[in-house]
Amino acid sequence: MEFRDLKKQYAVMKEEIDLAVAEVISSANFISGTQVRKLEEQLAEYVGVKYCITCANGTDAISLALRIWGVGEGDAVFVPDFTFFSSGECPAFARATPIFVDVDDRTYNMDPDRLERAVCKVKAEGKYNAKAIIAVDLFGLPADYDRIQSICKKYDLLLLEDGAQGFGGSIRGRKACSFGDISTTSFFPAKPLGCYGDGGAIFTDREDWAELLRSYCVHGKAGNDKYNNIRIGVNSRLDTIQAAVLLPKLKAFREYELDCVNQVASWYTSSLKNGDLILPEIVSEYSSSWAQYTVQLPKYANRSAVQARLKAAGIPSMVYYNRPMHMQGAFAGTDSAKADCPVTDYICGRVLSLPMHPYLSEEEVWKVSRNLKKALIEE
Template sequence: MEFRDLKKQYQVLKERMDKAVIEVMTDCNFISGRQVKELEEKLASYVGVKHCITCGNGTDALSMMLMAWGIGEGDAVFVPDFTFFATGEVVSFEGATPVFVDVDSDTFNMDPVSLEKAILAVKAEGKLAPKVVIPVDLFGLPADYDRINEIACRYGMKVLEDAAQGFGGVYKGRRAGSLGDAATTSFFPAKPLGCYGDGGAIFTNDDQEAEYLRSIAVHGKGSFKYDNVRIGWNSRLDTIQAAILLVKFDAFIEYELEDVNKVASWYTEVLKDKVKTPVVPEGCYSSWAQYTIQVKNEEERTALQQKLKEQGIPTMVYYPKPMHEQTAYKDLNQYIECPVTKRLCRTVFSLPFDGYKQKNDIHSICNIVEV
């Protein structure tokens, strides 16, 4: 069994996918072809923002937005302790300091109470200026943006939504990608909307930010290719990946998003009395990047994973180590404790999941999950 069946997805989309890729190769417009602009317009409209700027990957997207806001040395940026390393890494890359915040045990997303506690700790020390909050829409579920935005506003901070796992999710009538002052996403193949390589995008309603982001994505370009008005990067989504994403995006909105929610409901129906299953709060809609359960302890997790492996069923642990325990951050000041994150790192694991799984597949998996 595939953990996320991208092979099956390709077989379903093969005719349209092959045609789209061959068209790019026939036209030989591999960089900044028309498909890139078409994708940006479609994604901006879907999310409900004015601008979508595509780029090389989701990590670049985060870094570029921090650059646009002038984040650097002496600034504090608050990120969840329980997430992938890139969200903290980009802060350090810009010369700022990541401050790790605990998460909610039900949703896995940034805990607003812990966030405010961390902000107050930083302010009390007086060495760093709190500037940005980066909530992560983990496993497909948007974070608690009403509370996070209110806290950020009260302390004069911006909110950068990391929607790499949350694209397609909804929070109180608004789509992921529109929930902060700006947002980013990733098109890594296993993401809810993924390409066949790396890719990313930034969402903003600010015209000046959009102009700046488009410039730094192409070597600080000004009015034409050889007019360089600032120091920039080379971070572009290539045309083949854009063509792939256009095909996948149609499938995503036509049936995939609905199907992953159906598969999640099958899991929850069977597992809710066996283990702690994911929680989707009222007013939210998840795009289900992963289906992640919680068990009692690490020993129980190891035993269950082994039972599933013996039956040819793969599992994954997202994430086995808190951000603040990564070797790269061994010398970084930890302003607050993150006990929920520490517990989750020992007790969560993710089951095979995608919209192409059948009900009997899910029941076969669940029958092995006996604790």
């Protein structure tokens, strides 16, 4: 059993993907080929924004967004404490100070009440300029944007939606990657929509920001003139081959993968309910793209032992995440390390992610569930 079965996905789409890649190779247009712009247009239409700018990876996408806003030294950027490192790494790389905020213990996304308290504290202390919020759509579920957007408006903060795991999720039909002033995603292979390497995208409704982002992505070029560099940029482009891979994968994602992965999640929930596990919670009017199906183990369970028993049964599992952001070594001795995040501290020791992808069968889900329950009984 695969944790995320990219081999099965390729087998299903082999003919379309092989043809798309062969077209790029035969044309030898490996950089900025027509497939890149076609993909950007389809992504923007799917998400429901005016502009999509692809780039080399999801981390670059966040860094480029912060660069557009001039985020830098003396600025505070509010980031959930329970997330992947790049969410906090990018503002720190820009020489801003990440302020880590605790999360909700059922959705795993940023807690708006704790966010507002953190913003008020930074403003009262006056050491940093409260500049922006990076809200993460963790495990496929959009963050509480009703509350977070109101906090941004109240305190004059910019909102960056990190939709690397949330692509395909929605709130009342509105798609993830449309809620931020700028939103970003990643096409890392294991993401809900992944390519066969690294890749990322940035979404916005502002034309001026879109033009700047396109310039920054290609060495600060002026429009289509790559030899007139009017600003200091970076080299962050999505390869044409990756765009070609993503086009048929986006079609499959829209037509059936998203529905399939929600079916898999419902099988897990049915087979694991009425036990000691805390299961993922999907808020009313929200939908998830299920980047992960993550449970919380009971207090009595030894997570390493449970994982070992699952592995012995041929079932892979992963821990996302075992260390809070504020305890990462890179932030040791900084103000970022002073975060008070008891929920994150607790769930980092209890979460366990199970195999999750659109091609899991009901029989496989029940096998995972039976063996997980058995592993807990043996504790």
